[in-house]
Amino acid sequence: MAVSGSAVIRAVESEDIERLSQLAVETYVDAFGHTFGASDLGFHLERHLSPDCFRRIIEGDVVLLVEVESHLIGYVQFGAAGVPVEDSSVGSSSAGSSVGDQEVRRLYIQRAFQRRGYGTLLMDFALNHPRLRKAARIYVDVWEHNHDAQRFYQRYGFEVVGSRRFEVASGVQMDLDLVMVRCSSPEM
Incomplete structure (x- = not known):
């Protein structure tokens, strides 16, 4: 557990x-709800952000929470990389994950607490976790239209190395997610 000001970060x-599931649904809908049809959104939330899903997730992945005055405001999830990359011509690094590589799967902060440094605090804490600290490469995927998130990860040394398509339950293809990678531990 780490305390910074009024924020507490813990497993x-x-x-x-x-x-956690309630927060995950809230933050996902805030970020992406407008890009889905209602049935596709409902399916995605149940399949990927339900309490049962998180019970399975914590068996293999690390999930860290950030709380302010006992109020859960954000989380980060990371684990072994499994990033399929369709187009490696976008960036300069090699694409495709290897054994030992890690992936930041989710990092969300409740809208009312965004742009106050909590995302940075959570990312700093995650990158100092032994699982990420010893990884040769750390991957993350970011929606191609989420320029703020792209800049956030670029500040940490992540570079775009490719993309992958995001498909919803109905099979309607949505925008691309950009695959970004950070090699070893750059000076920041």
Whole structure:
């Protein structure tokens, strides 16, 4: 557990799962709800952000929470990389993950707490976690239209190395996610 000002960062515990799922749904809908049809959004939320899904996730991935005055405001999830890349011509680094590589799968901060440094605090803490610290490469994928997130990860030394298509349950293809990678531990 780490404390910075009024923020506390700690590992998720089983009793946090319901609150984590609620936060995950809220932050995902805030960020991407407008890009989905209602049935596709509902399917995605149930399949990827339900309490049962998070119970499975914490068996293999690390999930860290950030709380302010006991209020859960954000989280980061990371684990072994499994990033398919369709177009490696976008960036200069080699694409495709290897054994030992890690992936930041999600980093979300509640809208009311964004742009206050909590995302940076959470990312700094995650990058100092032994699992990410010893990884040769760390991947993240970012929606091609989320320029703020792209800049956020670029400040940490991530570079675009390719892309992958994001498909919804109906099979309607949506925009691309840019695949970004950070090699070893650059000076910041």
